[in-house]
Amino acid sequence: MGNDEIKCKDVMSHICDNLGEELDSPRCVEIKEHLENCDSCKKYMKSVETTIDFYKNYNVNLGNDGHDRLLSFLGIKED
Numbered sequence: 088m089g090n091d092e093i094k095c096k097d098v099m100s101h102i103c104d105n106l107g108e109e110l111d112s113p114r115c116v117e118i119k120e121h122l123e124n125c126d127s128c129k130k131y132m133k134s135v136e137t138t139i140d141f142y143k144n145y146n147v148n149l150g151n152d153g154h155d156r157l158l159s160f161l162g163i164k165e166d
Contacts, residue, residue, distance in 0.1 A: 135161055 103115040122128050138161065141147070149157065 131162075135163070 100110055102118060103110050103112065106114060108114045122132075138157070
């Protein structure tokens, strides 16, 4: 990945911001520990990362419907 690579701290900050929590709050510390130790979350994150890499590397162009279905399938669809 390039210089725009998202770091773990960026992800945690985003999650905690959306929860209205500080990065070092007990809730965010608990989330970080869970993400580090949960095989299901690790697999899910790997699948999202692989999908993103695929679309970047192969310059795939989806229509709005395809894009929406992909986000929904990955569980990251924005409202």
